[in-house]
Amino acid sequence: MSSETTRSYRFPEGFLWGAATAAYQIEGSSMADGAGESIWDRFSHTPGNMKDGDTGDVACDHYNRWREDIELMKRLNLQAYRFSVSWSRVIPEGRGAINAKGLDFYDRLVDGLLEAGIEPLATLYHWDLPAALDDRGGWLNPDIADWFADYGQVLFETFKGRVKTWGTINEPWVIVDGGYLHGALAPGHRSAFEAVIAGHNVLRAHGAAVKRFREVGEGRIGIVLNIEPKYPASDKPEDEAARKRAEAQMNRWFLDPLMGRGYPEELKDVYGEAWREFPREDFELIAEPTDWMGLNWYTRAVPENAPDAWPVRARPVKQVQHAHTETGWEVYPPAFTDTLVWLSEQTGGKLPLMVTENGSAWYDPPHAIEGRIHDPMRVHYLQTHLKAMHDAIGKGVPLRGYMAWSLLDNLEWSLGYSKRFGITHVNFATQERTIKDSGLLYAEVIRSHGEVL
Numbered sequence: 122m123s124s125e126t127t128r129s130y131r132f133p134e135g136f137l138w139g140a141a142t143a144a145y146q147i148e149g150s151s152m153a154d155g156a157g158e159s160i161w162d163r164f165s166h167t168p169g170n171m172k173d174g175d176t177g178d179v180a181c182d183h184y185n186r187w188r189e190d191i192e193l194m195k196r197l198n199l200q201a202y203r204f205s206v207s208w209s210r211v212i213p214e215g216r217g218a219i220n221a222k223g224l225d226f227y228d229r230l231v232d233g234l235l236e237a238g239i240e241p242l243a244t245l246y247h248w249d250l251p252a253a254l255d256d257r258g259g260w261l262n263p264d265i266a267d268w269f270a271d272y273g274q275v276l277f278e279t280f281k282g283r284v285k286t287w288g289t290i291n292e293p294w295v296i297v298d299g300g301y302l303h304g305a306l307a308p309g310h311r312s313a314f315e316a317v318i319a320g321h322n323v324l325r326a327h328g329a330a331v332k333r334f335r336e337v338g339e340g341r342i343g344i345v346l347n348i349e350p351k352y353p354a355s356d357k358p359e360d361e362a363a364r365k366r367a368e369a370q371m372n373r374w375f376l377d378p379l380m381g382r383g384y385p386e387e388l389k390d391v392y393g394e395a396w397r398e399f400p401r402e403d404f405e406l407i408a409e410p411t412d413w414m415g416l417n418w419y420t421r422a423v424p425e426n427a428p429d430a431w432p433v434r435a436r437p438v439k440q441v442q443h444a445h446t447e448t449g450w451e452v453y454p455p456a457f458t459d460t461l462v463w464l465s466e467q468t469g470g471k472l473p474l475m476v477t478e479n480g481s482a483w484y485d486p487p488h489a490i491e492g493r494i495h496d497p498m499r500v501h502y503l504q505t506h507l508k509a510m511h512d513a514i515g516k517g518v519p520l521r522g523y524m525a526w527s528l529l530d531n532l533e534w535s536l537g538y539s540k541r542f543g544i545t546h547v548n549f550a551t552q553e554r555t556i557k558d559s560g561l562l563y564a565e566v567i568r569s570h571g572e573v574l
């Protein structure tokens with residue numbers, strides 16, 4: 122008998138098990154009850170941007186079905202639920218007047234979660250910027266730091282004593298790389314000059330919200346980063362240089378300033394004339410101490426030198442020896458352990474960490490068959506990655522919880538409804554929810570504190 126078969130995967134007492142979603146991906150009714158337009162309403166309604174012309178107009182209809190979705194969370198034994206607040210539902214113009222009906226939706230949701238014994242983890246911003254602010258420059262306008270802190274204050278005060286764990290911004294890197302550098306995501310700009318400025322303002326806005334939280338809020342506040350570890354493609358110097366550029370541009374661009382280290386040197390090489398220096402006081406604001414950090418983790422990359430691959434000059438080498446998900450991401454659980462150890466080292470080893478997203482997209486049928494959705498690949502991904510996470514805890518990583526991405530199949534941004542990440546299946550023709558085999562497993566993992574793994 123190898124040690125593997127006898128080892129226990131019991132997680133520490135108090136480890137927090139949950140699932141995650143985001144407003145624009147699940148709510149629908151994005152313009153209902155006085156809500157303002159977001160950049161994703163605009164982007165998704167612009168022909169050519171979205172696979173199959175999909176939009177978030179209906180999505181999972183969570184805006185109307187939130188009660189049944191809380192019942193679903195109870196059947197999954199969830200202890201926590203990570204969701205995001207739509208800024209333009211709450212403040213339609215992004216600044217100024219509050220839309221009471223928009224705020225009421227989240228008020229009812231939070232009270233419903235608390236009544237169900239499920240801890241709400243709220244993200245202030247998960248990519249759906251009010252369009253009215255984009256008209257004023259959005260993340261390119263330095264005033265957005267104040268706009269964001271004012272928005273945060275509305276939520277911090279409204280939910281004081283009920284929402285105790287806040288995330289400011291979901292994935293600065295994707296906001297900037299997707300929205301301003303490559304243009305694949307809203308608002309669809311393609312400029313290195315803009316990306317550098319937007320990135321800085323995203324960080325400033327985070328810092329301003331943390332400062333405001335210290336003045337008016339209660340509980341814990343942090344930020345959520347996507348980290349994709351970069352492994353060497355060879356021992357050639359040019360490949361190691363490419364790996365370092367890729368690591369700096371994705372994994373360090375935001376992490377280093379947040380930890381008070383300023384921007385990584387490699388960004389001057391990556392962005393060239395588009396790079397610029399910023400005032401020192403900005404970096405003090407950006408590095409306002411936080412109480413926790415979220416990690417969104419899906420896969421690793423193995424970049425090689427690629428002079429034509431703008432602007433990082435690195436291109437991932439496909440790892441054909443391993444399985445890949447429907448989004449083309451390599452399945453490689455050991456890198457999850459490595460990233461958790463790396464992030465713990467990068468954040469000083471004491472900052473509480475939370476896996477705020479982890480999951481995989483595989484083909485599932487459009488409707489349940491005999492009331493079931495068998496998703497063996499997602500079951501395997503979940504099992505292997507929960508074990509990899511347990512390994513990281515065993516190495517001393519201060520990991521406090523895990524939020525599966527996602528509670529529901531939902532709008533996978535510009536990929537529309539074609540990619541299913543849910544541990545619960547959604548039949549988008551009927552809105553019927555069916556817990557998948559992966560969800561049934563996850564419920565057992567939570568009940569058994571991991572022993573079932």
Ligand SMILES: OC[C@@H]1[C@@H](O)[C@H](O)[C@@H](O)c2[nH]c(CCc3ccccc3)c[n+]21
Pocket residue numbers: 143146291292295347349417419420478526532533534542
């Ligand atoms: O793509 C699945 C999910 C999205 O649905 C979430 O809204 C978003 O927070 C989110 N982030 C990531 C990781 C982003 C990423 C993946 C691979 C490479 C670079 C960045 C994956 N996901």
